Amino acid sequence: DVKVTQSSRYLVKRTGEKVFLECVQDMDHENMFWYRQDPGLGLRLIYFSYDVKMKEKGDIPEGYSVSREKKERFSLILESASTNQTSMYLCASSPGAYQPQHFGDGTRLSIL
Amino acid sequence: KQEVTQIPAALSVPEGENLVLNCSFTDSAIYNLQWFRQDPGKGLTSLLLIQSSQREQTSGRLNASLDKSSGRSTLYIAASQPGDSATYLCAIHGSSNTGKLIFGQGTTLQVKP
Numbered sequence: 001d002v003k004v005t006q007s008s009r010y011l012v013k014r015t016g017e018k019v020f021l022e023c024v025q026d027m028d029h030e031n032m033f034w035y036r037q038d039p040g041l042g043l044r045l046i047y048f049s050y051d052v053k054m055k056e057k058g059d060i061p062e063g064y065s066v067s068r069e070k071k072e073r074f075s076l077i078l079e080s081a082s083t084n085q086t087s088m089y090l091c092a093s094s095p096g097a098y099q100p101q102h103f104g105d106g107t108r109l110s111i112l
Numbered sequence: 113k114q115e116v117t118q119i120p121a122a123l124s125v126p127e128g129e130n131l132v133l134n135c136s137f138t139d140s141a142i143y144n145l146q147w148f149r150q151d152p153g154k155g156l157t158s159l160l161l162i163q164s165s166q167r168e169q170t171s172g173r174l175n176a177s178l179d180k181s182s183g184r185s186t187l188y189i190a191a192s193q194p195g196d197s198a199t200y201l202c203a204i205h206g207s208s209n210t211g212k213l214i215f216g217q218g219t220t221l222q223v224k225p
Contacts, residue, residue: 004155006155033213042201042215042218043201043203043213043215045212045213048212058212090155090156092156098144098205100146101146101156101213102158103148103155103157103158104155105155106153106154108153
């Protein structure tokens with residue numbers, strides 16, 4: 001079974017802090033994704049990556065950046081956290097484009 | 113722009129009932145469609161994936177169908193159980209959006225004992 005592990009289930013940070021969310025997958029998948037999920041807005045894609053050191057903007061990249069130095073690890077960075085970034089963050093991976101995506105358990109991030 | 117809609121937003125049924133969840137999409141140029149389950153406070157679990165050339169996929173008590181021409185998919189759950197209570201999401205891989213998934217808002221199902 002594919003295992004996608006997100007480093008924290010719950011995280012509380014303060015406005016202005018630099019925040020790192022980590023995601024690791026163990027199936028040598030090419031593609032990795034970061035989403036945020038908000039009530040009434042559903043899941044929205046922030047960034048995705050098709051290969052090491054490659055990244056593509058999703059639908060809502062503003063205020064975020066990503067890093068993929070190794071194939072198995074995809075990090076989401078909030079450069080200067082703001083309260084409107086309080087959300088559930090979900091990481092996913094897939095073997096290739098159009099292949100099934102496998103999700104981690106999510107990180108519930110609160111920015112105070 | 114592709115839009116995915118799931119109606120109803122919530123559904124409550126008695127245990128043992130067969131039920132159908134609906135998903136509709138506006139652009140029939142899709143690559144495939146994936147159904148997920150999400151338990152409260154958790155991530156998404158992939159249930160079924162239907163390729164655009166397929167009409168249906170089955171896994172245990174679950175059966176997903178796809179009608180591209182009408183822009184519809186259904187998820188049929190047979191003999192529902194309380195453990196089926198969760199939010200069910202459908203998501204589209206559009207054929208022109210480089211593999212990004214477009215999600216519906218989900219249907220929250222409650223199966224009462």
